Amino acid sequence: MTDVYALSSVDELGPVLKDYDRTLMVTDSNASKLVDLPSSSIVLPPGECEKRWESVDRILSRALELSLARDSVFIGFGGGVILDMASFASSVYMRGARLVLVPTTLLSMVDATLGGKTGFDYHGIKNLVGTFYPAEAVLIVPDTLRTLPESEFRSGLGEVVKHAFLSKDRKLHEFLIENHDAIMARKSDVLSEMIRLSLEVKIWYITRDPEEKKGIRSALNLGHTFGHALESLRGFSVSHGEGVAWGMHKAFRAGVELGVTPEDFASSAVSLLELYGFDGDESIADDEFSRYLAAIRSDKKKSGGSVKFVLMEGQGLPVLTPLADEDIRKAVSC
Template sequence: MASTIKVNLPQQSYDIAIAPGGLDRLGESMAGLKLGKKVLLVSNPTVFQHYGQRAIASLQTAGFEVVSCILPDGENYKTLESLQKIYDVAVENRLERSSTMVALGGGVIGDMTGFAAATWLRGINFVQVPTTLLAMVDAAIGGKTGVNHPQGKNLIGAFHQPGLVLIDPEVLQTLPVREFRAGMAEVIKYGVIWDAQLFAELEASQHLDAMGDMKSELIDSILVRSCQAKADVVSKDEKEAGLRAILNYGHTIGHAVESLTGYTQVLHGEAVAIGMVAAGHIAVELGMWTQQETERQNALIEKAGLPTKLPVGLDIEATIEALQIDKKVKAGKVRFVLPTQIGVVKVTDQVPSDTIRQVLRGM
């Protein structure tokens, strides 16, 4: 089932095309965007082995000249050093202002390619071809790009919108189970912050922890409803001036968990799951939502095979300190996205440190 979702923005609107088999029509899809001939395809070894040649063949058939840059796989490689490799290939192949960078991979590849495109010659074209569930429903949409600093996640970055997001659900068949589950964290997030009907659909499903056990209709619904939720929010608030902050649900504590474990132990989606559990408990402590609702959320997180406890040995005080380096800190106050009911959240900076400490100790 193919569908197209529009991200409406003042400067540059674009389509999210969800199309089974769409990878083989990548060149054709890009041909209509009035792009220059040169394309730099960025990927990692695993994804490139599966899909690189198909993407390149499609681009070449449509008349594009393609070069590629293969970066190591993993959040711990989301660095300025990796970015330098993209720039080096861009210099060698004389990428021009009309040229395009194509990200073929998960959120790490998408974020780095987008940032390289945002900063190369002060900004060139960029297309997202996400290959993980997490990137399809979240990271590839909305124009947030960047790399990590050893002290914090995504501290170096820019807003740079893609010209197209092409999602081919068939590529999920080669996605490792753990990565699929990590993506489900962001899907559950949309259910909690925006789409109560999506939450109900997930609750009604028998299986959420492996794609092979899920009905194709549910996969379609997950992709369409999640992408629509992200598009709705980004269209209303492109640069996170207000509403878009709700997309950070689970990310405040999640990012602290990621940076304190060196981006190597916990996947982004797993950290978000832990962060959502913590946010739910904080909301209960502050009397914002009910114990029953937090239990429904946590049951869904468990059903998706995701963690609900902090990593063993994580230092609680170091976690609270790490929150101060988060991008979402404003006037020295940590902002939390907290649920008030399934489908509705609010942003607040009125969370006492003692409440955070108490909740983390309980996890």
């Protein structure tokens, strides 16, 4: 099980990381500005397009140059792109070295550090190559979010709001309503509590289905199937979090239409999305629908040849179900 620690500032990181003997810090040129890096660190260019084999190769080569051993520690310091690649490299180096993650984006704090998914994009397919390899520790420093661009912050908020719906209780939902202004002002103590509540939800799902084989962990894909297809249709000009938030609007609409989702639950969920500026207004025009459907069909979350959507039967009650093309059309066309 991964230990999660919250630190109040990056100054606390140095002493904690010093306790690890023989380390390789992996970061990118944006996240690297947040700390004094050890000289042995590897600094990659930022962005999803760098999440590829050549970058992983550079990490592994540096580990070899430094003569790292199996008990050496790979430290991923950055957003989800860096963490996924550092984790992958650590998982295959000498059949598995030690791994510590320090996420520096909101999305990576609430979504990419727990659950052990590692990987990189291959031949244009996102996360095609990867392993399951949980980190031994995750160090969260909410203070690092101060420098995060607004669009990246919003992208992470989309995932936090998703966790509020999947939670077995309404604690996170209420917290997000009561602390909206402080969250948007990025007050560290409030972000810290928001991240803690959000991670509790993720932990609930991943501990019951660590390798995503029972359909329980797949609930964390709420909004993703609708949303990924929008991201793909719009040439990835829509951020991941925006896509997921839009997808949740559509999942609630489809759920209500099919009698799966109670109207009062859907309307309270939609209010929370709107409070955080995720309006879900964008619609898929008739002449775009066949391309949108093709993007849905290429979604990797297929099971037995059919794409499963996550609909909600109420608070914390996700259900996985295929949808007829006509039901998808109704959900996304208004």
